[in-house]
Amino acid sequence: MRAVKNLLVLYTGGTIGMLETPEGLAPAGGFEVRMREHLAARSDAPQVQWALCEMNPLLDSANMQQANWLAMRDAIVEAVEHGGHDGVLVLHGTDTLAYSAAALSFLLLGLPVPVLLTGSMLPAGAPDSDAWDNLVGALRLFECGLEDGVQLFFHDQLLHGCRASKLRSEAFDAFAALPRHRDGERAAAIPSVLDYRQPRQPVKLAVLPVFPGLQAEHLRGLLDSGVQGLVLECYGSGTGPSDDQALLDALHDARQGGVVIVAISQCPVGSVVFDTYAAGSRLRDTGLVSGGGMTREAALGKLFGLLGAGLDVQAAEHWFALDLCGERA
Incomplete structure (x- = not known):
């Protein structure tokens, strides 16, 4: 851990910089001026040298797409x-903040700086906004x-990029890391194909x-729409309708056809352990890969990082596990 001396503030839009328009709140440019004015008026402002880069276009994060993740990755690198x-x-x-944090975690593997x-x-x-508290709190962490x-x-919560989820739509403590079981073996090293320097491509997920x-x-x-990867949110410990042979055949055929299918629990506090129930074992036997206790955001972001790097099915399944x-340990 080290204090940051030359910080980049990458402004992508979102509520924090929105201004009122006739249609309602919308992302607005010029946030650097507002940020510098606010910090200059504070006696306790963190002493971090920073420059601001404004993404184009600025987004309400409900409009976030894979192309925007790739643009953020490029700007950061x-x-x-x-x-x-x-x-x-x-x-x-905030709407897709946890999704972007997870995606960037895998797009920036090995990056030698904090994001x-x-x-x-x-x-x-x-009035009574949480914006400056969150921003100044973040600057203090860099300091x-x-x-x-x-x-x-x-x-005031620092959360792992692959473990956070948005749980509340109105309260200031909107994000949390739920205690989902972790069970993955740590990779000995990050392969060069997954290094942050490796460009990525959009993926149909x-x-x-x-x-x-x-x-x-x-x-x-x-x-049949051309999906390359599917996150299947199963019941409880990784179960589903195991007596529906047509459904099991559809999963099996998709895996044989080159689709990576990963299973997570749809329970907020849950983990996939296929062998607990026969209903889970039958799903596993179709070719599903266990996501253990990974969140939806982490599973989706990891699939994007792996398949977007051009990995084939076997390699993607290997590194996903x-x-x-x-994200898993």
């Missing part, structure tokens, strides 16, 4: 490799020193919860 920055603060909307994401539930300048890797800071009434044709319709940055 450029700032570190060529801009001399030794830390990055990403200002981001911290934060945002706010109310815009900076709004004191942070470990390398991706983390999320919100409402999907998330599907198991529910009473899920039919094989529902699953086949999704898989191992812990790469603390």
